[in-house]
Amino acid sequence: MKRLFATLAAVWAAVLSYAQTEIQVQVHNVVAEDEQFNVTFIIEGEAKSSDFTWSPGDGFPLVWGPQQGRSTSMQIINGKTSKSVQTTYTYVLRPVSVGKFTLPAATAKVKGNAISSKPVAIEVVASGSSSSGGSQSQSSGQQQAQRQQTGQISDDDIFLRLSFNRTNVVVGEPIIATI
Numbered sequence: 001m002k003r004l005f006a007t008l009a010a011v012w013a014a015v016l017s018y019a020q021t022e023i024q025v026q027v028h029n030v031v032a033e034d035e036q037f038n039v040t041f042i043i044e045g046e047a048k049s050s051d052f053t054w055s056p057g058d059g060f061p062l063v064w065g066p067q068q069g070r071s072t073s074m075q076i077i078n079g080k081t082s083k084s085v086q087t088t089y090t091y092v093l094r095p096v097s098v099g100k101f102t103l104p105a106a107t108a109k110v111k112g113n114a115i116s117s118k119p120v121a122i123e124v125v126a127s128g129s130s131s132s133g134g135s136q137s138q139s140s141g142q143q144q145a146q147r148q149q150t151g152q153i154s155d156d157d158i159f160l161r162l163s164f165n166r167t168n169v170v171v172g173e174p175i176i177a178t179i
Contacts, residue, residue, distance in 0.1 A: 021045030021110045023117035027103065034127040036063055036094050039103065039120075044086045047111045054106035056093050059124075065091035095124040 026040040039056070043049045048070070056062055069088040074081065089106070103120045165176040 021047075021049075021115055023106055023108060023115055025103075025106075025117050025120050027120055027122065029121065030123045030125060031095060032127045033095055033098050033124055036092055039091045039093060041089045041106050041117060042086065043088075043108055043110065043115070044084065045110055046083055046085065048085050049087050049108045049110045049115075052087075052089055052106065052108040054089070054091075055104060056091065057101070057104050059096055059099075059101040060093040060103070061096065063092040063094050065089070067091075098124050098126050100124075 021043060024042040024044075026038075026042065028037055031037045041052070041054065043052075052066075054066075067090040069090070071086050073084045073086075075083075095101075100121065100123050103122060105116045105119050107114060107116045109115070160179060163178050165178075166173075169175055
C-alpha cells in the first residue's frame with residue numbers, strides 16, 4: 001500500500017512539474033481604423049520567461065512597445081512554499097486599413113522549453129465619427145490624427161495614479177502600492 005501511494009505521489013508531482021505554461025493574449029477583437037490599441041501577452045507560471053519574441057506583422061505598425069512588466073508572488077502555507085511569476089509584454093499598434101487581420105503568435109522560453117501563443121484574429125472597421133460635432137471636437141480629432149500619424153505621445157496622453165492601501169503605517173508594516 002505504501003508503494004502504491006508513493007508511486008501515485010511521484011506521478012502526480014511529475015504531472016505538475018511538466019504542466020506547460022502558456023502565453024495568453026489580451027486584445028480587442030474589433031478596432032476602429034483610426035484607433036490605437038493595446039496587445040498584451042501574459043506569461044504566468046513558476047519560473048521566469050526568457051527570449052520573448054513577437055512581430056506585429058504587416059497590417060499594424062508599431063506605435064510603442066514593448067513595455068515589460070514582471071511580478072513575483074510567494075506563499076508559505078503550513079510549511080509549503082508556492083511561487084508564481086507573471087510577465088507581461090504590452091505593445092501599442094495602429095491599423096493601416098480596414099479588413100480582417102491575424103496577429104502572429106508570440107514565442108518565449110520557460111525552463112528551456114519553447115512556448116507560444118495562438119494567433120489572434122482582429123477586425124478593423126471604418127471609424128464611425130460624425131461631422132455633426134462642434135469645432136472643438138473636430139480640432140481635437142485633428143490633433144489626435146496628427147499624433148497618430150507621427151507616432152508621438154504628448155504629455156496630455158499619459159495619466160498615472162499611485163494609491164496606497166494605508167496612509168498611517170509603522171516601521172516594518174507592509175503596505176500595498178497600486179499604480
